[in-house]
Amino acid sequence: MVYTLYVELAAHSFAMDLLFTWLWITTECGRLQVSPGEIVVLPQGFRFVVDLPDGPSRGYVAEVFGTHFQLPDLGPIGANGLAASRDFLAPTAWFEDCPRPGFTIIQKFGGELFNARQDFSPFNVVAWHGNYVPYKYDLSKFCPYNTVLIDHGDPSINTVLTAPTDKPGVALLDFVIFPPRWLVAEHTFRPPYYHRNCMSEFMGLIYGGYEAKADGFLPGGASLHSCMTPHGPDTKTYEATVARGNEAGPHKITDTMAFMFESCLMPRTCPWALDSHFRDLDYYQCWIGLKSHFSHDKTDVKSNDLQNGNKSG
C-alpha cells in the first residue's frame, strides 16, 4: 500500500507517496490526516510539517512553478464527473500555544533552502477563513469516464487536477490517475497504446499493478518517459492482449492505482536519481521480443482488428 501526498509550494507543487503508513501534515490552517490513496496539495507559502507516525517511508513529490492546481474543464462531460469539488477536504483550524525553543523553519527561496530559528510554533493560527488553503483528496472518490465502444482515450480523461499553461491542452502539470474501472472497448488494443508525444510522463504506482507493465513496475516505483521517447506496454502485456483477440468481453481492472505527472516541460534527472542503487538499468528489456502481428490476410480478424492503435499521446 502506498500513500500519495501531493503538495503545492511556492506556485510549485510536490507529490509524495508513502508506504505502509499514514501521515500527519500540520499546516498553519490546521492538520490533515492522510491515509493510503489520498493526495494533498499545499499552496505556495504555507509552513508545514510532515509526521510519519509509523516510521520512515518513501514518497512521490511534484512541484510546479508559475500556477496553481485546479479541476480540469469538464467540457462535454458537463456538470459532474472525474474529481468533484465537494470531495476536496480542507482542515479546520488547529494551533499550539506553547514555547517551541529552536523551532527550525526551512524555506525555499530562489531554488535554495534556508534555515531560520524561532522560539515559537508557526502553527499558532487560532482561526481562519478564505479559500487559499491546503487540502486533501481521496483518489477512490474519482468518477472515471472512458471508452464505451471503441478506441483508447487520451489519459487526460483521468485528470484529477491540472496546472494549466496559457495554451489550452498543454499542461504545466496534469495529475492523472489510472484507477480501477471497466474496460469494454471492442476492436481496440485496450492497454495504453504505443506512442511518443510532446509531453513528458513521470509515472508512479500507488498499489496493485499497472495495466501496461506485467512485471517490474512495482508499488513505490517510478518511470520517466521524456517527451518524444517511444513507449508502451511490455512484451508480456502485448502478447497477452493479442492472444485474447476481440472476444475479450468486458473486463474490470481492480486493485490498482497508478498515476502520471504529465508535463510539457522536460524534467531533469538529478544525480541522486541517476546514481541510485534502485535505478533499473534493464528497463528497456521489457520491450525485447516485441514482434508484429500484422497480417495482410483480411480474414485474420484477430490480428488485424487489434492493429487499431491510437493516434494521440
Ligand SMILES: O=C(O)Cc1cc(O)ccc1O
Ligand atoms: O504511457 C503510459 O503508460 C501512460 C499512458 C496511458 C494511457 O492509457 C495512454 C497514454 C499514456 O501515455
Ligand SMILES: [Fe+2]
Ligand atoms: Fe505514455
